[in-house]
Amino acid sequence: MTALPLSPVDLKQLVGGAGDAIIVCDAAGAITLWNRAAERIFGFSEAEALGRSLDLIIPERQRGRHWEGYHKTMATAVTKYGADVLRVPALHKDGHTLSIAFTVSMLFSADRQVTGIVAVVRDETTRFAEERKLRARLVEAEAKVKGAN
Numbered sequence: 423m424t425a426l427p428l429s430p431v432d433l434k435q436l437v438g439g440a441g442d443a444i445i446v447c448d449a450a451g452a453i454t455l456w457n458r459a460a461e462r463i464f465g466f467s468e469a470e471a472l473g474r475s476l477d478l479i480i481p482e483r484q485r486g487r488h489w490e491g492y493h494k495t496m497a498t499a500v501t502k503y504g505a506d507v508l509r510v511p512a513l514h515k516d517g518h519t520l521s522i523a524f525t526v527s528m529l530f531s532a533d534r535q536v537t538g539i540v541a542v543v544r545d546e547t548t549r550f551a552e553e554r555k556l557r558a559r560l561v562e563a564e565a566k567v568k569g570a571n
Contacts, residue, residue, distance in 0.1 A: 443543035446529070449496045449536055451475055451489070463522075463545045465515030479512045481519065492539075497537045501526055507545070521550035 437444050437455070443463050446455035456471040464471075464479050471478060480488050495501050503526055505563045524543040531537050 441543075443524075443545075444540065445476075445543060446540045447476060448538040451492055454479070454538065460543070463514075463520070463543065464512070470515075479514075481511050481513055484510065493513055494538065495528070498540050499528060499534075500528070501528055501539070509550075512543075521544055521547045532567075 437457050440457060440459055440534045443460035444457045445453060445460055446453065448454050453474050453476065455470045456466070456468045460471065461467055463536070466478060469495045477485055477490075491502075505525060507523050507525055508523065509523045514520055522543050523546045525542045526539055526541050528536060529540055
């Protein structure tokens, strides 16, 4: 089997056309890249998000824990999550809560200094709500079976 020559990938098209949100933040936590999927998921335009803190989409009760971990990660250049999928609540521009799943990856300069982090984010709000309903139905069905015995 002969391999086809690789064509160069236009990263701007790749990021812009991705179905998942791609968000890049600098070492201080300011948003430096916000793709169209991030606009769709979170409701903020690129202009509204660029240069802003991630507090834009982090629920207030999670912010302290988030920033503690973020600053530790930037200082150590190590994320404890690696390829793990993280599932957390997030905020939409209109104030409603989302359920998101995402992975993170560290970004480095040529001399291996941490420059930031990239998150690839998927909105799982609908799936999470469906799972919650199914769990409730299962509990209800199990209760009926126990009551019948």
